[in-house]
Amino acid sequence: MNKKLTESLENYLExxxxxxxENKIARVKDISKKLNVKNSSVNIALNVLADKGLIVHEKYGxxxxxxxGQKIADDIQRKEDILLRFFTEILGVDKDxxxxxxxxxxxxxxxxxxxxxxxFIGKVDKxxxxxxxxQKNMKE
Amino acid sequence: MNKKLTESLENYLExxxxxxxENKIARVKDISKKLNVKNSSVNIALNVLADKGLIVHEKYGxxxxxxxGQKIADDIQRKEDILLRFFTEILGVDKDxxxxxxxxxxxxxxxxxxxxxxxFIGKVDKxxxxxxxxQKNMKE
DNA sequence: TAAAATTGTTATATTAAACTAACTTTAACA
DNA sequence: TGTTAAAGTTAGTTTAATATAACAATTTTA
Numbered sequence: 547m548n549k550k551l552t553e554s555l556e557n558y559l560e561x562x563x564x565x566x567x568e569n570k571i572a573r574v575k576d577i578s579k580k581l582n583v584k585n586s587s588v589n590i591a592l593n594v595l596a597d598k599g600l601i602v603h604e605k606y607g608x609x610x611x612x613x614x615g616q617k618i619a620d621d622i623q624r625k626e627d628i629l630l631r632f633f634t635e636i637l638g639v640d641k642d643x644x645x646x647x648x649x650x651x652x653x654x655x656x657x658x659x660x661x662x663x664x665x666f667i668g669k670v671d672k673x674x675x676x677x678x679x680x681q682k683n684m685k686e
Numbered sequence: 687m688n689k690k691l692t693e694s695l696e697n698y699l700e701x702x703x704x705x706x707x708e709n710k711i712a713r714v715k716d717i718s719k720k721l722n723v724k725n726s727s728v729n730i731a732l733n734v735l736a737d738k739g740l741i742v743h744e745k746y747g748x749x750x751x752x753x754x755g756q757k758i759a760d761d762i763q764r765k766e767d768i769l770l771r772f773f774t775e776i777l778g779v780d781k782d783x784x785x786x787x788x789x790x791x792x793x794x795x796x797x798x799x800x801x802x803x804x805x806f807i808g809k810v811d812k813x814x815x816x817x818x819x820x821q822k823n824m825k826e
Numbered sequence: 827t828a829a830a831a832t833t834g835t836t837a838t839a840t841t842a843a844a845c846t847a848a849c850t851t852t853a854a855c856a
Numbered sequence: 857t858g859t860t861a862a863a864g865t866t867a868g869t870t871t872a873a874t875a876t877a878a879c880a881a882t883t884t885t886a
Binding site: 573589 | 834836
């Protein structure tokens with residue numbers, strides 16, 4: 547039924563999700579600005595996403611996520627968040643670089659690896675001694 | 687001078703590097719088999735890589751990496767190795783899945799994040815107490 | 827509220843990466 | 857050593873993602 551989306555389409559969905567969260571609405575212009583592409587490119591992508599039942603887009607109107615589209619957008623956002631936290635909080639990578647990496651890797655990390663990463667971060671949060679061991683060893 | 691390669695071209699270079707390491711030589715057929723593409727696709731990619739000065743390929747002959755091509759191939763292989771080690775040794779991800787993830791992420795990880803990951807793994811290797819903390823917390 | 831500016835759409839082109847099909851070269855071997 | 861099989865190449869097609877340019881709709885504002 548739902549074949550895997552391309553990285554590009556995932557990015558469109560994620561961006562629409564972000565815009566709706568931030569501004570309540572998402573317009574073609576907002577999407578093109580966020581993704582650094584032209585309106586015409588956005589339009590084509592929106593048609594594809596609409597065909598797949600992941601968004602609703604009335605001509606000249608706002609863009610909305612369907613329930614299924616929202617689920618995918620949330621899923622990608624969650625992957626980005628986990629990767630970002632790992633890079634910044636555990637590895638100590640600079641925020642901007644970490645975000646760029648997360649934004650690319652969020653499309654390729656497997657569910658299994660993601661689950662392990664979540665487990666890892668969760669442990670660091672919960673176990674003070676573990677957190678300390680990381681802080682001690684990762685400093686400088 | 688050397689613009690960033692596409693993921694596809696990086697994969698061709700990496701594969702050629704692997705084949706030369708394993709078999710001394712790399713042929714079109716070997717490459718197409720490893721990458722699950724057709725010979726014709728390999729040929730096109732080889733022409734592009736040759737144009738960029740990253741390989742040498744005489745018609746109907748073997749494929750060889752130039753010094754520059756070898757450097758890039760090694761670089762990608764190194765990224766894969768680090769990611770694979772992190773996924774398997776630290777996170778405890780299944781080998782096959784870890785390898786698939788590494789093979790995709792090796793094209794997107796930044797030098798900065800890679801460096802931090804190398805530092806992290808190095809510390810785990812060197813510091814017995816750190817290694818123990820991870821083993822203890824990541825078990826089950 | 828009409829003209830101008832902005833936003834959105836459509837048609838068409840380009841680039842990258844793959845494919846199939848047809849053809850050529852090289853290698854194997856009978 | 858001449859056929860056949862395997863490997864390699866070329867030409868042309870497809871798909872995805874972008875772009876530009878021309879046009880249409882909507883919004884702003886004088």
